Amino acid sequence: MKVIKEKHSLLMRWTHWVNFPVLAVMIWSGLFIYWANDAYGISIFGFSFIKFFPEWFYDYFHISGRLAEGMAFHFLFMWFFFINGLLYILYTVFSGAWRELLPNKHSFKEAWLVLLHDFHIRKTIPPQKKYNAAQRIVYTAIIFMGIGSVATGLAIYKPVQFYWLCWLCGGYHFARILHFALTIGYVLFFLIHIIQVVIAGWNNFRAVVAGFEVVEEQVKFNPEPLIPQKPEDKDENKP
Amino acid sequence: MKTNHKKKIKAPLTVEQKIKRRTFISFGAFVALGGSAAAGWNWLLNAPEETPGITGGTRAPLRRALNKTELFFRNLFSNKHLVKTYPIMEAAKTPRVNSLIGIEDDEDFDVSRWKLVVKLKNLKDQHISIEALKALPKTEIVYDFKCVEGWDEIQHWAGVKLSDFLSYFKLEEEAKKQYLGLETPNGAYYVGLERESILHPQTLLAYEMNGKPISIEHGAPLRLIVPVKYGIKNLKRIGTMSFSDKRPRDYWAEQGYDYYSGL
Numbered sequence: 498m499k500v501i502k503e504k505h506s507l508l509m510r511w512t513h514w515v516n517f518p519v520l521a522v523m524i525w526s527g528l529f530i531y532w533a534n535d536a537y538g539i540s541i542f543g544f545s546f547i548k549f550f551p552e553w554f555y556d557y558f559h560i561s562g563r564l565a566e567g568m569a570f571h572f573l574f575m576w577f578f579f580i581n582g583l584l585y586i587l588y589t590v591f592s593g594a595w596r597e598l599l600p601n602k603h604s605f606k607e608a609w610l611v612l613l614h615d616f617h618i619r620k621t622i623p624p625q626k627k628y629n630a631a632q633r634i635v636y637t638a639i640i641f642m643g644i645g646s647v648a649t650g651l652a653i654y655k656p657v658q659f660y661w662l663c664w665l666c667g668g669y670h671f672a673r674i675l676h677f678a679l680t681i682g683y684v685l686f687f688l689i690h691i692i693q694v695v696i697a698g699w700n701n702f703r704a705v706v707a708g709f710e711v712v713e714e715q716v717k718f719n720p721e722p723l724i725p726q727k728p729e730d731k732d733e734n735k736p
Numbered sequence: 737m738k739t740n741h742k743k744k745i746k747a748p749l750t751v752e753q754k755i756k757r758r759t760f761i762s763f764g765a766f767v768a769l770g771g772s773a774a775a776g777w778n779w780l781l782n783a784p785e786e787t788p789g790i791t792g793g794t795r796a797p798l799r800r801a802l803n804k805t806e807l808f809f810r811n812l813f814s815n816k817h818l819v820k821t822y823p824i825m826e827a828a829k830t831p832r833v834n835s836l837i838g839i840e841d842d843e844d845f846d847v848s849r850w851k852l853v854v855k856l857k858n859l860k861d862q863h864i865s866i867e868a869l870k871a872l873p874k875t876e877i878v879y880d881f882k883c884v885e886g887w888d889e890i891q892h893w894a895g896v897k898l899s900d901f902l903s904y905f906k907l908e909e910e911a912k913k914q915y916l917g918l919e920t921p922n923g924a925y926y927v928g929l930e931r932e933s934i935l936h937p938q939t940l941l942a943y944e945m946n947g948k949p950i951s952i953e954h955g956a957p958l959r960l961i962v963p964v965k966y967g968i969k970n971l972k973r974i975g976t977m978s979f980s981d982k983r984p985r986d987y988w989a990e991q992g993y994d995y996y997s998g999l
Contacts, residue, residue: 499751501758514766518773534886564885565992569798572805572994656882657819657964657999658812664820669880669888707762711755 500714504627504704506594512585513705519577522570524680525558529567532560537677549677575650582643589640597627599637604630639686642679649676790928790983793992806996813932813998819963822878827892827946833953834883837987838925839973845921850957855978856910864905866943866957872896872904877938877961882999884966884988893961895942899935910979911935917984918960921975928984929962929969933998938963941974966997 505513532555539547555561589595600608603623607630613619615631622629628636652663652672666672694702704710749757783795791799839845852869854862876894902911916934919926933939940961943950950956955972962969968988978984989995 499755501751501754514769518777522777530886534883536887565794565988566798568884568994569794569802569992573798573801576805655809655812655999658809658814658817660817660820668820669882673886703759703762706766707759709755709758 498714499711502710502712503708504710505708506588506592507708508584508588508592509594510705510708512581512588515577515581516585519574519581520683522574523578524683526567526570526574527680528558528560529563530571531677532562532567533564537674549681572654575647578643579647582640582647586640586644598633598640600630600633604633606630608634635686639683642682642686646676646679649673649679652676788990790985791989791995793990802994802996806994806998809998810930810932810996813964815932815936819877819879819938819999822880822890824878824892826890827878828889829946831881831891831945831954832887832889834885834967836953836972838920838922838971839953839955841924842920842922842973845973847952847957850921852958852974853976854905854907855976857979862905869896869901869941869958870943872900874944875900875940877940877963879938879963881963881970882966884968884993884997892946893940893942894944894947895940895958895961897937898939898941898960899937901941902934907979913979914981915979915984917976917978917980918971918974919976920971920973923975925971925987926985927960927969927971928986928989928995929965930996933962933964936962936964964999966999968993969997 528550531549535549537549538545550560589598607623610619610623611629611631614622648662649666649672651659652666653669653676656663656669656672663669663672666675700710780795780797783797786792786794786796786799794802851863851865854864856862873896874894875897876892878890878892880888881891882888902908911931911934914931916929916931917926918929941958942955942961943958945951945954950959955974958974959972960970960974983989983995986995988997
């Protein structure tokens with residue numbers, strides 16, 4: 498029979514959905530800033546095959562010549578990005594939710610099996626709790642990337658006042674490259690994340706909004722009468 | 737009885753009903769919050785531009801945010817925080833020339849007749865020659881010059897420390913005011929700096945680049961080198977200097993950039 502199973506806490510859902518538009522604004526305004534010195538690209542053996550970014554890209558998103566505007570947006574929304582991220586991290590640390598998030602000693606081996614399963618090479622998937630092994634690794638990585646973005650961002654924003662942080666990030670010049678590379682990382686994460694969410698389906702998506710999953714539970718041998726719901730009627734009012 | 741009635745209405749929900757109910761409430765709240773976020777964003781995007789004045793060119797709420805953020809980060813400013821310095825050999829041989837505003841549009845300018853004009857309230861202006869500046873102790877710096885555009889370059893400058901200059905020319909009383917304003921001789925480029933940055937030990941009135949007198953396009957004969965600021969504040973070819981308690985006019989702050997632009 499169907500059973501409601503609590504999955505994501507309110508704070509996790511809140512910070513997740515606040516982060517999405519805030520990070521989008523950070524990337525958008527970050528492009529305005531990057532445009533003013535768009536020095537990066539990827540080249541192999543002297544042949545450059547990706548330039549960040551080609552002219553059509555700037556034209557399409559109306560990025561050219563908006564440096565001042567980009568900085569103004571960036572230096573406002575950085576506060577929201579930071580505070581929201583900090584809230585999530587503090588919550589995850591103090592609630593004990595980190596136990597379900599951080600990779601454990603089996604995760605790296607298991608993540609490989611998850612990957613094989615996702616590509617339909619393997620039929621079974623290792624037993625999992627809230628997150629599977631691959632999710633543990635990637636979701637933990639994305640949090641550290643967020644910390645990295647704040648650190649490298651601060652290093653290029655106030656390189657003199659935070660000289661030690663600038664040094665830690667490999668110097669001003671390198672910190673800017675890292676800051677940019679992390680952003681590319683978010684975009685790649687986002688693409689895969691969306692595909693996975695679509696594949697995982699409604700029950701999974703609903704959990705990130707409503708907090709619960711519906712699971713099919715076998716009627717087990719249970720001497721007590723079946724009352725699957727815990728007395729948590731208050732929870733109904735949770736957004 | 738009434739009480740019985742109420743109890744009947746509150747019959748326990750089935751699992752299906754609970755799922756529906758919670759889904760409905762959650763997604764309702766999600767859409768409502770998402771909608772208000774979108775409305776807030778729209779408001780910001782269409783917010784009117786600030787009234788042009790000392791600062792200008794950006795949306796009014798964003799300007800308020802820039803000014804508030806400045807106040808926060810100024811708390812962390814210290815004259816003990818120094819910009820990283822490098823060996824002279826790492827300095828660029830031909831430093832980048834990025835902008836000539838205030839220089840290229842001044843054909844009448846004659847370096848040999850140049851004097852630094854220090855404007856003083858209630859007193860006669862001081863006119864200071866380059867020789868008088870060169871007679872003061874010389875300070876050199878090789879550091880990573882940072883442009884607001886995002887590029888940086890290691891450069892080698894030398895000149896008189898601004899704080900030394902102020903004490904030698906008995907301008908310390910004037911410099912107790914909160915801001916210093918600098919302008920090119922033709923007034924086409926101008927910057928304002930707050931007191932902490934003026935007194936920073938690495939802030940120079942520079943007259944040498946790579947060991948030679950500064951070239952015309954780098955701001956001969958005297959320019960500002962203020963490593964705690966982006967390049968936009970490093971005014972070339974200083975003509976006049978003034979002190980005030982209000983923000984002096986600033987070329988790029990009028991065009992949407994942060995007034996502070998501190999690093």
